[in-house]
Amino acid sequence: MSTLASVADDSDKRLDVPLPYGYKPPKRFLLLLGLYNGTNLTWSVITALTDLAIIVGMPFAVILLRLRHPVAFGAFVIGAWIAVSRALRGLECLTHEASHFNLTRSRIVNDVVGDMLAAVPTFQFVSQFRSGHGPKHHQRFGTSVDPDRCRYDELELHTIDRSNAWRFTQGIARRLPQYVAGWFRNTGADAKTMAAGLTWHLAFFITPLAFVVGILHAVELWTVFFAVPFLAVLPVIRLIGEAAEHVYRESTTVFDATVSNVGIIHRVLIHPHGDGFHLVHHLWPSVPHHQLGAAHRTLIAADPKGFGTSRLRRSLTEKPPYSASLKGANHGQ
Numbered sequence: 475m476s477t478l479a480s481v482a483d484d485s486d487k488r489l490d491v492p493l494p495y496g497y498k499p500p501k502r503f504l505l506l507l508g509l510y511n512g513t514n515l516t517w518s519v520i521t522a523l524t525d526l527a528i529i530v531g532m533p534f535a536v537i538l539l540r541l542r543h544p545v546a547f548g549a550f551v552i553g554a555w556i557a558v559s560r561a562l563r564g565l566e567c568l569t570h571e572a573s574h575f576n577l578t579r580s581r582i583v584n585d586v587v588g589d590m591l592a593a594v595p596t597f598q599f600v601s602q603f604r605s606g607h608g609p610k611h612h613q614r615f616g617t618s619v620d621p622d623r624c625r626y627d628e629l630e631l632h633t634i635d636r637s638n639a640w641r642f643t644q645g646i647a648r649r650l651p652q653y654v655a656g657w658f659r660n661t662g663a664d665a666k667t668m669a670a671g672l673t674w675h676l677a678f679f680i681t682p683l684a685f686v687v688g689i690l691h692a693v694e695l696w697t698v699f700f701a702v703p704f705l706a707v708l709p710v711i712r713l714i715g716e717a718a719e720h721v722y723r724e725s726t727t728v729f730d731a732t733v734s735n736v737g738i739i740h741r742v743l744i745h746p747h748g749d750g751f752h753l754v755h756h757l758w759p760s761v762p763h764h765q766l767g768a769a770h771r772t773l774i775a776a777d778p779k780g781f782g783t784s785r786l787r788r789s790l791t792e793k794p795p796y797s798a799s800l801k802g803a804n805h806g807q
Contacts, residue, residue, distance in 0.1 A: 489623075493616040496727025497757060500777050503769075507758065510765045510772075515578040515587070517764055521747060522568050522591035525561035529595070530679050532558055533695035537686065554699055556743075559707040564746040566712070567763065568592040571747070573604035576762035590674075596704075597671035612759060615728055623722055629653060631717045636791040646713055654709045675700065715744045718787055719752050721794075729784060732756050734770065737788040744790075753784050 572588025634645040683692035725731035735750040748766035773781040785794035
């Protein structure tokens, strides 16, 4: 695969200059921006607790159901892996939101809630995520220090074949080992992070189970219903999500380099909690997750010839077009 250095030398001379936004919204949207910027800590907490209930509740569900038949038990486990992985993806999206202080504008409360309810259960810290995300991805978008740009080039995400579901699946599968190998390294995971995550799971996941089934069976259930989906299923969902968010190679602005993934599978499984409305997020990172969809729809209606020309993906295999005639235009005027 091409290295980032070769890409910088041979095909892109702009890697040290962040891409301009390339979009100017209509004035009537700016009047609403203050409303869309409003956080709702209660709603964010409820959202996180719902995801945590799915994750922690699956072992208790299988105990209550007392599934004896191997086929029934196997079907439940597979369904549980998908549900738990989706909930974990939701917590990752909320960690991302917390890194932008979008749970609440109180920095201390935002980080404490974000850590306890989203980041630490997924073996991260909000501050750790923020240090690599804001300064490198948002402020240096499209440059050689942008971690998303680095993965985009190192994994050659622009070459994923989306012509049909089988070829798309093959493309994801080929890239998955390299992607997984670099994930924890790129997120800054260390012994402190691992210890915090394991302590959280011991306190809030394994110990409650141990009171019901004993410590050994509790660890076994934690392994089946958390460790397996976390290590084997979640990375697939996350890679599909990251591969869908940006189109760096043929873009000159943030506007045309960013894709909004708005299909039902995206919103339910791949990009939960508003994460699919990615262009709004990049243009206004202070808009919290529960307002992104409304802001996106308002812009589509208010500026169909500007914002309405942005890249949209409605299915996993769709390659979203972009009107070349509008590139470089001052959209939204």
